[in-house]
Amino acid sequence: MRLxxxxxxxxxxxxxxxxILLLPFAGKHGIDNRLEENVLGGKELTTYRSFISEFGNDRILIGGFRYTSLNGALVTALFELEEALMSLEGVQEVMSPVTTLRKVFNLKPGQELQNWVKSENRVSNYFSRLTGFSIAxxxxxxxxxxxxxxIIRLKSEVADTDTKIISRIRETAENHPYFKNNIxxxxxxxIVRVLHDYTEYSRKVFTPATLIVIILVLIFLYPSISGVMIPLAVILTPLISTMGIFNLAGNDTNFITAMIPPLILGLGLTSCIHVMTAYIQKSGGECKFNPEILLDVLRDQTPPILMCQVTTIFGFATLATNGLGAIRQYGIYSALGVCLVIVSVLVLLPALMAATGFRHTGKTPAPVSxxxxxxxxxxxxxRPRLIxxxxxxxxxxxxxGVSKTSMETSLIRYLPHDHPVTKRINTIEEGLCGIVPVHLTLDVRGEQDLLDPDYCKAISRMQKKISAISGAGSVISYVNMITDYDMAFSGEDENIPPSRDEIVEYLEFYRPYAASEITEEIIRNPDGTTKEIILHETTALQDTTGTSDTSSDMVESFLSSDFRRAHVTIRLKDVSSSELTSIFNRIRSIARNTLPGDIKTELTGRAYLWAEASEALVHNEAINFLWSLLLIDLVIIWRFRSLIIGIAALLPNLLxxxxxxxxxxYWTVPVNTVTGMLACVAIGMSVDDTIHFTHSMQKKIESGMDYPQAIEKSLEDKGLPMIFTTLVIMCGFGVLMxxxxVPTFQFGALICLTFMMALLxxxxxTPAILLVAKPFKVSTQGDVSVPPEDSDLKHAVSAENINCGIK
Known part of the structure; x- marks a missing residue:
């Protein structure tokens, strides 16, 4: 310290x-809110990647709209919109009510389409047939x-950060003249795009808002230029260094790590307040900087500051074992930031105070005390026992009340109820089915392939049972193509032909044609009116190898080319995460009890991975908290050499x-991905005030005071710094509101409330427990009439109105 x-x-x-070396990197970072890749093990991700490789990307956008009439104008508009969307970057495939005309019958936009839609009966008959198909x-x-x-399926290379691509696709659909203000x-x-926007907003707003609050606090506490600028420089140093290292390591910001800057600023300022307030009290308003007093303050404050920050580091370090990469990064770099805060407070702060000859102007807080x-x-x-x-x-x-808590990890539920995306989701779910695609993969291990009629019948029975689950909007597979085709000719619902050859023939209908000449057969009623129009296709099948997206094979989007692998797509509605878990379990049970034993099934899909990852990480956070609690308690017990102190320190922070x-x-507010971190973060930070107070009590007892005197003097000396540091931390986390x-707002509100109760x-x-337990041995020596700190405080009171000028 002297050096x-x-x-x-x-x-x-x-x-x-x-x-300065790290400053250029502090602001250079992207945004990445991917969750599933950072949480789940190899099995889940391998299944998902295999699914993507076999059947294409499962990331879809859904445009729902209401119509007044199924007519030629709608058909033409849908053709135009499909063409416009397919021309956009990032679009792999588009499906709408006219896709069958485009893919199966190879109907081309332009004159051919205009000739086709001229017949109202033809259009009416087409939609009548289409609505009878279970696949539609x-x-x-x-x-x-x-x-x-x-339905718009995105290409695999479209990342979560490609928000402009996703926005352009949505705007293209919503701005089409026919569908404008309707779709x-x-x-x-x-939804991920919205999450990206929230993260970008957090990155731009949280740090400046925290700095504004901190500057106001500093002006109130230390109304001088040096009183504001010195602590500001001290807290910005670890922030710039931490974020520079964070970005140099190749990390991207996400909705969790965006909360690191307010944390570092708040923690840094609390330690600054303890050191600077102690110096002001001990210096008694001296106009000239006194290095000896500062040296004495540092010797007195360093042990509790180190202990407070070490416990905070342990609180964050336990998050480094969390399965979610975002939370793991939050734990690692928050702990790193705290380490740099220690260096900045214990080295840079006294160096700046000495170099500038720090002086304080204004009144001390002694009268308030x-x-x-x-x-x-x-x-x-x-009344210690009553307390x-x-x-x-x-x-x-x-x-x-904790026993009544529930978890909510649904990404949709993280948005406000009145958010435009939430309203869009509700509109689509009310008129159609859910927007959350989940896939049940089928992998046959026996001699027969999935075109075996018995297998098809078993899959059909399974789909029927799954569709009966509440929350399952639609259940579609290649079997629907078979039953739909059979129904169109035989009139039998959900019928599977008895032979494999017939099934092959049925599926060939859905493959694209090279060219087509659509003819119609008109069946009339006895009175001469049209009863039905039957479309006939007269061309041969084309080779689909190397075809473009606009003529992709509908069959192979559900069934592999060797017929041994397939998937069932289940579109789920917006349900709670607990309901989602129940649905997943029921799907697994139905598949296990309905399908033959040689068909292996796995649930997959990005939405499924997100749900599974979210559930896993919330459980991980509970384990992280227990480890944090144990490590912090062991440090406190070791420092004070007392089990009672360990209990006394934890109880006010656990409560x-x-x-x-x-x-x-009690209020049925579920725990989510972000609020699950609250316990680990709060316990590591709120225990700081407990340590400062207990350290002060120990010193006063050892100086010869009895317990009532020590409580009085410790509250008088440490009460205001505890209040101000808590307010600073609350302001830092308050900007999250x-x-x-929703999770970020809840985390900010709940952790502020936690710190406020911890302060009380x-x-x-804390003093009540120490008074009853009496863990410290009262010294029989020493002058208890005017202890050293009390003498300093009286000196500060007497000099409270001295104006030393502004440095």
């Missing part, structure tokens, strides 16, 4: 040099609700968490 104060310029130059019913058309849809386009990629804390200490000393009893009763009530999670249980992203308990429950 720092003797040669401050050298230390300032070293630290500033490192910051409630998926791309619902005549009962006069609703239809266009609603959304889907999982659109004299008026506020004697009454509080009197209450604690008079402890009420606290334990509150904790038990909170734990009962707020019990209350918060208990209230969430500027976000419209640190000022009441």
């Amino acid at each position: 720092i104060l003797d040669r401050p310029g050298i230390w300032i130059a070293i630290i500033c040099g490192a910051v 019913r409630n998926v791309i058309i619902n005549t009962e609700k006069s609703t239809a849809a266009i 609603q386009v959304t889907g999982i990629p659109d 004299r008026s506020l804390f004697p009454a509080l200490s009197g209450f604690v000393i008079a 402890i009893t009420l606290s334990i009763a509150t904790l038990l009530a909170g734990l009962y 707020p968490l019990g209350i918060i999670y208990g209230l969430m249980g 500027l976000s419209e992203f 308990l640190d000022l009441t429950l």
Whole structure:
């Protein structure tokens, strides 16, 4: 410490040099909110990647719209929209009510299309047949609700960060003259796009908003130029360094790591406040900078600051074992930021104070201390057991509420209820089916392939059972193509032909044709009116090898070319994560009990991976919290050499968490991906005030005070710094409430409430436990009339109105 104060310029130059080197990288980072790749093991991802390789990307956008009439104008408009969408970057395939005309009958836009739509009977008959197909019913058309849809499948190379591509696709559909102000386009990629926008907003707003709040706090506490600029430089140093290292390591910001900057700024300022306030009190308003007083302050404050930051590091370090890459990054780089905060506070802060000859102007907070804390200490000393009893009763009530908590990891539920995307989702689900695609892969291991009639019948039975599950909007596979074709000719519903050859012949109908001449057979009623128009295709099958997306094989989007692998697509509606888990379990059970044993099944799909990953990480966060609690308690026990101190330090910080999670249980507010981190983050930070107060109590007991005196003086000395540091942290995390992203907003609100309750308990429950347990041995020596810190404080009071000028 002496070396720092003797040669401050050298230390300032070293630290500033490192910051300057990292500064260019601090702001260079992208955004990546991928979840599933960072959580799940090889099996789930291998299944998903194999599915993508075999059947194409499962990321889809759905455009739902209402129609007044199924006529030629609608057919023409859909053809135009399909062509416009297929010309866009990132679009792999488009499916709408006219896709069969385009893919199967090879109907071309232009004059050929115009000739076809001239016949109203032909158009009416086509839609009548289409709505009878299970593969289209409630998926791309619902005549009962006069609703239809266009489904846009994205290319595999379209990443979550390609928000402009996704926005352009949506705008192209929504701005088409025929569908303008009528079509609603959304889907999982659109929700991820919104999440990306939230993250971008957080990145731009959180840090400036936190800095504004911090500057106002500093102006209030230390109304001088040096009183504001010195701590500001001290807290910006670890922030710039941490984010520079974060970006140099090749990391991208996500909706969780976007919360790192406010955290580092808040933690850095709290330590600055403890050091600077202690120096101001001890210096007694001296106009001239006194390095000896600062050296004495550093010797006194370094142990609790180190201990506080070490416990905070442990709290974040446990998150480094979390399965989710975003939370793991949050834990690692938050812990790194805290380490850099220690260096900045214990090295850069005294160096800057010494180099600038720090002076403070204005009143000390001593008068406030004299008026506020004697009454509080009197209450604690008079009723310690009542405080402890009420606290334990509150904790038990909170734990009962915790037992009622539920988890919610649905990405859709993370959006506000009035968000435009939420409204689009509701519109599509009301008129059609769900927007969440989940896939059940089928892999036959026996001698027969999946065209075996018995296999097809078993898959059909399975689909029927799955479709009966509440929340399952549609269940589609290649078997629907078979039954739909059979129904068109035989009139039998859900019938499977008895031979494999017939099944092959049925499926050939759905393959694209090289050229076509569509003829029609008109069947009339006895009175001469048209009863039915039957379309006939007279051309041969084309070779689909190397065909473009516009003529891709519909069969091979559900069934592999060797007929041994297939998938069933299940479109789920927006349900809670617990309901989603139940649906997944029921699907697995139905598949296991319905299909032959030689057909292996696996659930997959991006939405499925997200759900599974979210559930896994929330459970991981609970394990992380227990490890954090254990490590922090061991550090406190080791530092104070007392098990009682370990209990006394944790109870005031566990109680707020019990209350918060208990209230969430009582109010049916589910725990989500972000709020699951609250316990780990809060326990590592809120215990800081407990450590500072307990350290002060220990010093005063050892100086010869009895316990009531030590409580009075500790509250008087440490009460205001504890209040101000808590307010600073609350302001830092309070900026998270500027976000419209529900988990981020909830995390900001709940952690602020947690810190507020922790402060109240640190000022009441902690001294009450220490008074009852008496873990420190009272010294029989020492002058207890005017202890050293009290003398300093009186000196500060006497000099509170001295104006030293602004440095």
